[in-house]
Amino acid sequence: MKKALLTGITGQDGSYLTELLLAKGYEVHGVIRRASTFNTDRIDHLYRDPHESGAKMLLHYGDLADASGLRVLLERVQPDEVYNLGAQSHVKVSYDQAEYTADVTGLGTLRLLEAIRDYQDRTGQQVRFYQASSSEMFGAAKPPQGLHTPFHPRSPYAVAKVYSYWQTVNHREAYDMYSCNGILFNHESPRRGETFVTRKITRAVGRIKMGLQPKLYLGNLDAKRDWGHARDYVEAMWMMLQQDAPRDYCIATGEAYSVREFAQRAFDLVGLDAEEYIEIDPRYFRPAEVDYLLGDATETREVLGWTPKTSFDQLVQEMVEHDLELAQQEKTLIDAGHQIALKGVGNT
Numbered sequence: 142m143k144k145a146l147l148t149g150i151t152g153q154d155g156s157y158l159t160e161l162l163l164a165k166g167y168e169v170h171g172v173i174r175r176a177s178t179f180n181t182d183r184i185d186h187l188y189r190d191p192h193e194s195g196a197k198m199l200l201h202y203g204d205l206a207d208a209s210g211l212r213v214l215l216e217r218v219q220p221d222e223v224y225n226l227g228a229q230s231h232v233k234v235s236y237d238q239a240e241y242t243a244d245v246t247g248l249g250t251l252r253l254l255e256a257i258r259d260y261q262d263r264t265g266q267q268v269r270f271y272q273a274s275s276s277e278m279f280g281a282a283k284p285p286q287g288l289h290t291p292f293h294p295r296s297p298y299a300v301a302k303v304y305s306y307w308q309t310v311n312h313r314e315a316y317d318m319y320s321c322n323g324i325l326f327n328h329e330s331p332r333r334g335e336t337f338v339t340r341k342i343t344r345a346v347g348r349i350k351m352g353l354q355p356k357l358y359l360g361n362l363d364a365k366r367d368w369g370h371a372r373d374y375v376e377a378m379w380m381m382l383q384q385d386a387p388r389d390y391c392i393a394t395g396e397a398y399s400v401r402e403f404a405q406r407a408f409d410l411v412g413l414d415a416e417e418y419i420e421i422d423p424r425y426f427r428p429a430e431v432d433y434l435l436g437d438a439t440e441t442r443e444v445l446g447w448t449p450k451t452s453f454d455q456l457v458q459e460m461v462e463h464d465l466e467l468a469q470q471e472k473t474l475i476d477a478g479h480q481i482a483l484k485g486v487g488n489t
């Protein structure tokens with residue numbers, strides 16, 4: 142049985158990747174952070190009490206800021222594959238927490254790579270490594286962006302990801318490690334964090350339709366993104382680690398839409414006019430914006446044989462349907478006299 146170790150298992154991608162790996166018969170070990178409230182909502186449905194026999198998903202406390210803890214985890218788990226999905230992943234937040242983002246999203250990768258290198262040197266066991274690189278690294282570069290496009294990062298988050306990208310390449314070249322970068326363009330789902338724009342929109346659509354929220358405040362509506370479905374993208378991550386030799390890949394749909402277009406489709410699906418409900422709030426503007434991301438994944442498709450299965454329309458529809466149901470549940474509870482606190486508010 143293969144063993145995988147995931148950082149970021151509690152995040153959107155971590156949850157879909159865990160489902161995929163469990164279905165393939167892996168034992169999955171996930172790194173979780175200690176928090177004062179539960180932070181495992183996205184993987185609770187996969188959890189089985191480790192005291193029972195047959196538990197295949199096991200969770201360990203750890204943090205990308207804690208090098209010694211990561212080293213101990215490698216010894217304990219002895220993984221065949223490591224997926225580094227953990228990060229302070231919010232672009233706007235990275236402006237407020239630039240140093241922290243550099244530490245976790247940048248240096249965290251180096252800590253993990255160095256722990257793997259030591260483990261391999263001592264045991265002779267090969268560990269395959271996946272780095273969650275991002276289209277944000279292309280930043281201001283002209284579309285379409287692909288493997289040969291020079292990086293021009295536009296936020297502390299993107300700069301940290303560029304650092305991690307090159308550490309991953311350098312460990313491959315210097316130490317002959319099986320380490321790969323997956324440069325993934327935006328991917329969304331009903332499990333997307335509620336402060337990312339697509340989920341913020343679909344949550345608002347559901348709540349506005351149910352009369353729970355009057356307006357939706359957004360920033361730059363003209364930014365364009367190449368949006369795919371997270372469930373499809375985690376499959377590509379796994380495929381990258383099953384090849385004969387390590388290399389880097391770009392994963393994208395090859396279609397881009399603006400934030401305005403995403404919102405219009407989402408509101409249309411529930412019979413509302415987006416223009417009537419959206420207001421611009423400048424606090425959602427970023428100090429430097431990434432205007433237009435459109436991925437060129439031709440090479441990846443040829444090498445990996447991967448193609449996205451979910452269209453843009455299907456993605457928007459799945460998210461809206463999910464969030465409409467969530468809003469209906471909220472309304473039922475409110476009508477019954479319960480207090481509901483909306484998650485995901487704030488200035489992001």
Ligand code: NDP
Nearest residue numbers: 149151152153154204205226227228230273275325327328
């Ligand atoms: P999420 O924000 O949903 O999840 C991030 C994960 O990282 C969470 O599990 C979070 O834990 C964990 N994490 C945060 N800080 C630390 C830390 N200090 N130590 C260990 N773990 C930490 O991100 P996604 O699932 O959307 O993305 C996964 C990865 O892919 C990220 O690295 C992201 O930057 C990258 N990426 C994402 C893209 C996308 O469109 N989704 C596109 C390209 C790259 P907790 O739950 O406790 O907060």
Ligand code: GDR
Nearest residue numbers: 230232275276277326327336337338359360361364425489
């Ligand atoms: P992004 O995703 O920055 O591309 O990073 P996000 O959904 O946050 O922003 C996309 C675009 O929408 C514009 N926007 C808003 N964004 C947010 N969050 N909130 C708003 O109210 C709002 N209004 C307009 C933004 O300015 C931006 O142009 C995501 C993250 O998952 C990264 O971790 C990942 O690396 C990249 O995608 C690829």
